[in-house]
Amino acid sequence: MPEHKILLNESELPTHWYNVIPDLPTPMSPYMGPDGQPITPESMQAIFPPAIIEQEMSDQRWIEIPEPVRDALCLWRPSPLYRAKRLEEALGTPAKIYFKHEGVSPAGSHKPNSAVAQAYYNRQAGIRRLTTETGAGQWGSSLALAGQMFGLDVHVYMVNVSYHQKPFRRSMMQTWGAEVIPSPSRKTETGRQALEKDPDNPGSLGLAISEAVEEAAGREDTNYALGSVLNHVLLHQTVIGQEAKAQLAKVGETPDVILAPCGGGSNVGGIMFPFLADKAAGKDIRMVAVEPSSCPTLTRGHYAYDYGDSVGLTPIMKMYTLGHDFMPPGIHAGGLRYHGDSVLVSQLYHEGILEAVAVPQIATFEAGVLFSRTQGIIPAPESAHAVRGAIDEALKAKAEGKEKTILFTLSGHGHFDMAAYDRYFAGDLEDFDYPDDALNQALHNLPDVE
Amino acid sequence: MPEHKILLNESELPTHWYNVIPDLPTPMSPYMGPDGQPITPESMQAIFPPAIIEQEMSDQRWIEIPEPVRDALCLWRPSPLYRAKRLEEALGTPAKIYFKHEGVSPAGSHKPNSAVAQAYYNRQAGIRRLTTETGAGQWGSSLALAGQMFGLDVHVYMVNVSYHQKPFRRSMMQTWGAEVIPSPSRKTETGRQALEKDPDNPGSLGLAISEAVEEAAGREDTNYALGSVLNHVLLHQTVIGQEAKAQLAKVGETPDVILAPCGGGSNVGGIMFPFLADKAAGKDIRMVAVEPSSCPTLTRGHYAYDYGDSVGLTPIMKMYTLGHDFMPPGIHAGGLRYHGDSVLVSQLYHEGILEAVAVPQIATFEAGVLFSRTQGIIPAPESAHAVRGAIDEALKAKAEGKEKTILFTLSGHGHFDMAAYDRYFAGDLEDFDYPDDALNQALHNLPDVE
Helix, strand or coil: CCCCEECCCHHHCCCEEECCHHHCCCCCCCCECCCCCECCHHHHCCCCCHHHHHHHHCCCCEEECCHHHHHHHCCCCCCCEEECHHHHHHHCCCCEEEEEEHHHCCCCECCHHHHHHHHHHHHHCCCCEEEEEECCCHHHHHHHHHHHHCCCEEEEEEEHHHHHHCHHHHHHHHHCCCEEEEECCCCCHHHHHHHHHCCCCCCCHHHHHHHHHHHHHHCCCEEECCCCCCHHHHHHHHHHHHHHHHHHHHCCCCCCEEEEECCCCHHHHHHHHHHHHHHHCCCCCEEEEEEECCCCHHHHCEEEEEECCCCCCCCEEEEEECCCCCCCCCCCCHHHCCCCCCHHHHHHHHCCCCEEEEECHHHHHHHHHHHHHHHCCCECHHHHHHHHHHHHHHHHHHHHCCCCEEEEEECEECCCCHHHHHHHHCCCCCCCCCCHHHHHHHHHHCCCCC | CCCCEECCCHHHCCCEEECCHHHCCCCCCCCECCCCCECCHHHHCCCCCHHHHHHHHCCCCEEECCHHHHHHHCCCCCCCEEECHHHHHHHCCCCEEEEEEHHHCCCCECCHHHHHHHHHHHHHCCCCEEEEEECCCHHHHHHHHHHHHCCCEEEEEEEHHHHHHCHHHHHHHHHCCCEEEEECCCCCHHHHHHHHHCCCCCCCHHHHHHHHHHHHHCCCCEEECCCCCCHHHHHHHHHHHHHHHHHHHHCCCCCCEEEEECCCCHHHHHHHHHHHHHHHCCCCCEEEEEEECCCCHHHHCEEEEEECCCCCCCCEEEEEECCCCCCCCCCCCHHHCCCCCCHHHHHHHHCCCCEEEEECHHHHHHHHHHHHHHHCCCECHHHHHHHHHHHHHHHHHHHHCCCCEEEEEECEECCCCHHHHHHHHCCCCCCCCCCHHHHHHHHHHCCCCC
16 A cells, blocks of 8 residues: 655755746746836836845746755645545546645645745845735735744735635734735725725725835835745745655656646646656656636636736736736635736746646535545645646546546645635535636737737 | 654554553543443443444553554654744743644644544444534544544534534534534434523533434444543544654654643643653653643542533543533633543542643733744644643743753644634733632532542
């Protein structure tokens, strides 16, 4: 009987992050300013520390992980790689299913992998305060945790409706010492304007980003931190894929297919990028981003330059996008409701190196429940997308009578998402199937940059 | 720099449970029936399977863990032993602090260690349904998880007020396929009577136990499962102490003091019993049960025969008790609000082999927050009692300038207890300091058995 878990010791934590930029088949499409010119490192200095800006644009393949970051990561890393034996049995599949359990971090997801690095570099640069935004709360809690570790005050602008609907994510951030501010707030010009128009504004992630950036840009001692989309975030997540590769090697395996949930791209980059060299060297590895069909950025969006936020304050990036004013329905996978996607993930998808599938919400929860009942761990709704994708691959292997090795990222646990499971059990969830013209509507407003 | 975690492989999971009964300095005080006579194994057959009854009364020192139970435990075990380096630094103590992290189980606490074994033995005996009660929800979710693993239907009577106040624990049980019934319910005679007297009855753990036992006793295919107090539960928890001993040995350590939170005794038995032989052989190991000063069973209760439940349906056991109708205040450590304690723990405490301390609620949350901010993991309020105890030992070591090795059980995480942290931050918690006569009041009603 194989063991459930393949473990690594702390000494086996990767010593370097893997930067995919030098290995891209074509150069990365640069970020553009509102003037249509590539943006400069200097223009990012108001909100990011030098080391992060350097990583964002680096052409070095391997970037050393500083010792204090490695020590902080080792509070929970290396994370276990599981063989999902019980799920395999329940499916009756000849496929082997492995998953990387990122829910073991104190914040409950893979997000602290980047939060810790960002907190460290900001502290090194003499910064005392960090601002950020959070919707579902995964990123806000991760930065709260990381800020605490390196002695930084963390201010989290939390989408007002989530602030009230998810009070326990808020409590978690406060336990780690962060200040949590419902957004829109009276602390920023953006917030005050929004409240003036509508005192009952429920808030949005775009608005919260704008408030966090405004506060960071306006104070010398304060920077901003983002939890997905940008290159340096994906870079920090590559510990996941490197560990998984080492763990699979211990049992003599290589993956035939790798899956990850896809919102902004931090999970996709984290687990897949470290396997790209093997694929480039001729190994037959499929890599599949799994997104919700209610926010089908890769599968149905356009590949074009667009704003990273909904109000148009950020640089313009070439990516798959549904349009920066696309409003996905209020599905229970808050982390996957982003209108765009990482530039790197978008480019690799465009070049046919990564694949993508979109899965409907109800089938995703079905998969989450089956996973809970076989493997015990209750997945976050975001993570359940990858579970759904992995189950579909395993069932295909069964139908074809083929052995296959499947690897996916279980990006987090669902302990703070049980209300979503409640709604699933109550039959209150619905699926969304957009006609093309409904999706195309939000694309009228793309910036005019080629 | 020492590593944070000391890991064991699945092959290092203990092969046997350690039964303390043959090593007790004096024979265990027998359970008594209402007639004042020791109860027989036969009288337990209505609600427990033969293997569990045998374990409850066994005089074998080592009891083999069945392979399917070991396999199920390995979904999360062996649990990591942490060196709390960051907590040590924050305290500036010369003491080394180690903790066993039982929050890594899917249910989030040590409780599944026994739930899995009980589900297995019941299934072996042809049982198809299990009933139990739950207050805070830790035990109910653990049995829901374990029942799912072995194909048993699980019916959890959940104290009505908790059912409504802790909806997410309920959702968790439902995700694992259990039926959760607010207690008192119309499903049992006990429940119907209670509701007739008071249709708005908020429920109590005692009432929920009575309903669960009534259902199990009345159906051939149904048994009952208990999550603490009884010998077989403590037996199943001894994997904790055995693993901790093996993990400490890997870094050449032995503990000077061991601490665990104490409600019914499952944590105390789990981590301490496997070290008793070392103590008996002359090693100077202090073992300290940490209880809330609002329910100070060991530190201020009487050592006497009393009922295990509040309504007097269970056997009579010799234990430290505050009286079976003692009603502790609604503190935020639901798992530690039991009026009595395990017979084994009580006897070892009475004989001076175990020590006990009572800690107030606010100081306990202070410790929980300091732990969260240094080690990252947010402890369950129950677990925070052991954290408080360990911090106090570490500060004593600092004051005395002594090196000391401290080991404690972090019995679970606090993801479903964030409302308690909220109340702590809001300043809404209070401490309780009973005058003696207030405590003695509930002792007027002890059964007349010597």
